[in-house]
Amino acid sequence: MQEPALVGERLTLSAFTQLSGTLGGYPFVKVVVDRETGLTHFMDSRENLFHVKYIAAHVLHMPPDELERRLDEMNFEVYHREDRRFCLGILALHDRFFSLETVEADTMTGEMLQFFYDEVRKNVDQSVPILLKPANHLQESHVAKIPKDTLPRILSYELFSTNEFVPLNPGTAEGRLRLFHTDEDYQNSQLAWHDIIVMAKVPDDIPRLTGVVNAEHTTPLSHTNVLASGWGIPNAIQLGALEDLAHLNGRWVRYTVDPDRTKIGIEPIERPHTEEPSWLSTRITMDEPNLKDDRIASLEDLRWRDSTSYGTKAANLGELNEVAKNGSTRWLGFYRIPRPPRENLLPYLKALLGTEDLDQGARNLFQQHIRIPRGIALPFSLHQRFLEANPRIQQAIGKLKFALELDARQTDAQCVELQHLIRTAKFPDALIREIDAAIIKDLAGVGTFVVRSSSNAEDLAGFSAAGIYESVTHVSDARGILSGIKEVWASLVNTRSTKLRKEAGISLDDAYMGVIIQEQVPATSGGVMVTTNPLNRKDFRNVYINVATEVTDVVEGEAQPSQYLFNTVEGGGRTVALGQSDADDKAKDQLQRLAIAGRLLQSHFSPDYTFGQPVDIEWAADSDHVHLLQLRPYA
Template identity: 30%
Template sequence: MSCAASVSSLACRLRRIALAALCLISLSALPAQAQLAAKPSAFRAAGEVDPLPPASEAYRHHISQRADFDRLARRYNLGTPLELPHLLFLIDRQHGDQPYFINTRRYGLHEQFLTRGPLHLQLGRAAMAANYRAPDRRFILGTLSWQNSTQQWTFECWEGDQLDTSLLRTAQQSLQAAFFAPLLFKANAQAHERVATAAGVAFVSQEQLIREQAFLPLNEGVARGRVRVVPAGGIVADADPQDILVLDEVPISLPPVAGVITSRPSTVISHVNLLAKGWGIPNAWLRNALSELSGYDRQWVELRVTRTGYTIQPIPPQTLVIAHKARTLPRPDLSHQSLTPLGQLHARDRAHCGAKAANLGEIRAAKIPSVQVPDGFCIPFARYAEFIKRADAQALIQAALVTPHFHDDARVRHAALETLRSQLIALPLPAAWLAEWQAQWQQQLGGTGVFVRSSSNSEDLPGFSGAGLYTTVPNVRLAEALPEAVKTVWASVFNSEAFEARRAGAISLEAVAMGVLVQTAIDARRSGVMITRDPFDPAHRGASYIAAKRGIGIKVVEGRRIAEQVMVDARSGAVQLLSRTDEQSELTLDESGGVRERAIDEAHQQQAVLDEASARRLARVGSAIRQLFRGRDQDIEWATTEGEQIVVLQARPYAAAVPTRLATQPPRRPARS
């Protein structure tokens, strides 16, 4: 995902308890699938299962009290606040819509009950599939649960179940007549919501249940460090690798730290979480985090974030730093001097133009149906290397690096690097370069507005995503503005967050090379990020996660406001709504250059950003791109134009966590007062 911002005003987009008791604090939560309000499945069971033996009966036709339900129900993650007791049900339409409440401790799947249970039916795969798709099916299959977060009884069907209004009414009436408490339909797909509305059946959506959660693990991990509570508006630029940040809001940028907890919801594709995955640090959302953890401010703790919750426990005072093995960056090819049109780039060209530009060239060359990649050209690594090795540039860099306390105070580094970037941008460029760039812009791109984007050799590395570390300048429209935009991208090598991330990752400054992709600007109607897997549950095969907002997608990955989030299941075609966007404005291209913000009218705020057909089309595009890159899961930045054309703006390998290693060392600088 590229970082996009105006040079002057918009931030660079980033793909970034009572202490007296001194006791262990823990909050337990359900596995990732339950965190998304999905019933734990026997296919993907996780957590502790109820140790009690199964009840003697195989099923009941009536549930008259809670005790009857408990004797048949299966429970995972016992004793946690979000424990979800549930049992399977089926309704036999050939026998008067007779309900069966199944002993789910004994029969984990409907198929097991139908074939091995008292009915002893001989059902093949096709017959079972028909029970989810045919309107004249014999059985209605589903699950009945107690939703602890909302204190409601719900019944639900598989998200791919092609329910119609008649089937849903039959299920609601049959179950309610045989159950002791009021039941609410839980809609697991947007199609289910439409059917429930048409049938007049009261329902609760996944999005509504997720909204009631108090905890969500965005990245699992263990950290030992010093807690630093940062209220709204607080500065995080001077955080160091020893800090565990407790934040009132998701920051736009983040230097390397030991762990992160935020009190406002974010998404798994925010730059902060992608960086957390790359660094291998724990990251979680915890409602009321500041008030619950304020007693730990400046204390040394061990933080554990798991699929089932988090714990934070005081440890003896000490200073810990993250110990990384020095990384070797891909060696840049500085022999390639000429500009390269995007249409001539392939994955192998990352050696002189960077992975971002090279991957886009590969996608463009593949001619994936219904996919557009905006045209552009690459300014190769060689030009950056020549610029940065000039005597005047080297003098400025060395002056910054020898600033007193530069190496032991992050605040000093931040100020010195800010000054250095301004100085580098002010340096002149050879007239021949300017003429070459402007001529290519006019001849190849017609002189239209362009995004000037970073494409470095220090991104998309194993265990080091680099998401959002470098700058992109949006919608450059004047030829005389192009040189400054290119120098702004080059100077972003010295962005504080990029410098700190490479410092923590033991990446040498001298090894970094920066390419620049000059690419036609797209005034997106909708935009976002797609991950070609379920980021919450790796066992959920064939799923795609999509985050979307209206307008240009800078805000999607900033993570400061919740995007619309959906999950698309390739096997069933079901589209599950996980959250609705809370944005009241959108970004669009400004005719004078850069981007501008405009309000979204209330009527559009109430509408979904993506309809189901659009979500499925995006998921198919994501699958094709993943196949193009040899089956490796991808993190894809996408947009759609007014005519519903899908535009791919970036594809990078989905970041995977690398375990963080901790080592005790002498203090690197005095603790803050």
């Protein structure tokens, strides 16, 4: 029978291989240092899921039912007690060194981290260096006070930047491999649905594809990667992929992204006989639009149900206003469900909110720290009135519909012509007066506006549409607002959105566009948060937050933002990737509050009662508040 651990003996590379599991593409073993006995345990990580269960069964000889009763007490003993008996961690093998880290919730002091490192160092093959990897920002601050030659270390973002393989969206697909070294090569290509595209950074204007490979690091929250997740296609970062896969360019392959592997899988195959993708036969479910509602509404007056008149973004912003102002009967849902090994999450939320009264604590969080910018929403019916008032636009719409039905090559040209007509058409005077009156009523005093899209053909199951419609920022006057509205309306028929909807089976007759006119808040930073860990979907603790001086740096993927994981159970965060600079302590506290607010909103917006559907939130922050700009489901 396989022993559950190597105890009191030096861990050789051979023993490591026999005991190791795989985590994030790297082989690892779990480590327990028993300060009372002086023994180090290297667990068989293929068999033992949790450190605490191993300690209870093989060190303390505690019956399972007793462990279940004392689980919270045991977790405190091993992760938070200053005079703890056990030090727990993970030893992972990288290319030329081991990294040693604790679990992210661990509050080890600097002295304890030094002890833990020294004990593991003397019990592991001396030919391989060991670097301590602080598991959270608190540990980073402790380690910073210790000389590097005494405690060798590597920070999370330093390790992430060297990761040759990052599985962004697991899966397997068969298709034709297409490599592009320059944007010009890509723009001049003809891509098909069965293509698997490989580029340094895959751009966000990709058509519906079969697979994506980024050959350089990128954020999981770029529009490209969000689309790939929504489409359910395999997607990964593989450094050096352009060189390593050059001999297969144009070949048919089976492409696999598996988090338990150390690199992507590419296997040459014969061309499949499939004539069309399976998703063509999958119908996208859409609610019947309401074109009778012609009221320009304040965002504060909208709710979920208004998405059929004003679009998903506008309705969600209205719902956000309601939650921020009056709270929610649903927002504790995520924390009411046992999530092993945590059987009761409510005490953790009490600690995070700093109060026994969870509902009041959540209200205080939103009232003191969260803001929703003021705005108004134009319904679908106003868009229809504008289009119907112009005969030339009506003729162009008819031509585009005919071209789409025939799958004609003229489709792109028809889209360009129709967009031009919409942008240059004259606004009916009555419509101008309605918009002007609504802005005066609800947005008087605003100096800078953003004009956002809010369609019914986005944020749908199987069709996220991230980034395919336009928003116009830094608008300062009435002329700019009217121009921005037409730009948003025109984006409903841009070449890319038209193609993607057609591929998804969404008719042009079924697609409508609402518009949000919103106060553009001054901000020192901004970004995107998803209330999950996109690099490990089984991780129920963490949310993923990207931060940049410009929100567009995150979603467009052009610049590398700072990327963080923040724990919404035990608290604390860690820096996954560093952009221009790391956030200071005050900003990290603000991001922790944003993470908790995001988890509460995930519960409120959950379509079911598992409260497990993550949300994608775009945000901007000043020194005092976080402003929530939009919310959508995250695939």
